[in-house]
Amino acid sequence: MNKAFVKESDNEDDDDLPQTLALPAGTKNYITPEGYERLRAELTHLMNVERPSVVQIVSWAASNGDRSENGDYLYGKKRLREIDRRMRFLTKRLDIAEIVDPEAQPNRDQVFFGATVLYSDKAGEDHKVTIVGVDEAEPLAGKISWISPVARALIKAKEGDTVVLRTPGGIEELDILEVSYP
Template sequence: MSKAFTKETDGADDDELTLPALPAGGKNYITPAGYKRLRDELFDLIDNERPKVVEAVHWAASNGDRSENGDYLYGKKRLREIDRRIRFLTKRLEIAEVVDPSLHAGSDQVFFGATVTYADDAGVERSITILGIDEAESRDAQVSWISPVARALLKARVGDEVQLPTPGGVRTLEVVAVNYPRTSTAA
């Protein structure tokens, strides 16, 4: 049978492929701002985007032959993508543990939500912010709290040296500065 005549699957099993792994028994830590961003995305999908796509699919279905109706086929595919993202966001928000990093403002110890400046053994300084799995963006110098560099830095204090195992060998990092936001950026 030609692939053109096979039924497209719902894709429900794809949910697990998109979930970043949590450590066994670990929590899904997230900042208040990250939680708000995910919640806003979920509500936007439910209240705005999904109803628009449902309306488009309904209109396309009323036009007759669905097998050759591009609007209908694309709409159904987009609806599956939206529903998959809604399920993902719902699961993540259910298990999220909101941690306000501003509670540590003024501390010189590295905890979740800290912006850490460190120097490597070559003397190169870098700054990273340690955030939750669902909110960290590497292009913005943000790392997940379960990343190797974050795990090496957590609980260290300014002036401490920590060991970071890498594929190229163990590197030594010295904590130069630790900063926290003064107040929470979300409610």
């Protein structure tokens, strides 16, 4: 079917991707050396492996004739747009990244970027989190973004301190049990 008869735009798949966490205005994109290398490796893989492979498939599919109902061609073009969008995102994030090495932290008794913190909540449950950059946060793996409410409450605290965490459910106190750096 001709595109003139179908309501769709060239950027229709922009809504398919999850929204990335925006940095607060005026802040830097802090990232650990490991996180930076992971993003750089992903960008290199997309540029050198995935994109050329998809371009080859699209080229082959285009040579088969009618493109309007050619699944390989249509899917390949969509995948190329996804790859190009991710490459632009990674390039921008890497350009503004400020690498912070947690091992170089002089105040190792205090919570800063890169610290691993063991804390106890009011229910008595212990939680262990590592404060990392926005692009490397994995809450289920215990890696929280430095701009998250928990990290903001923990920053600058020391072992033995009690910090206040403001949540939608009310105020919660967290007891810092241990602060460590890699």
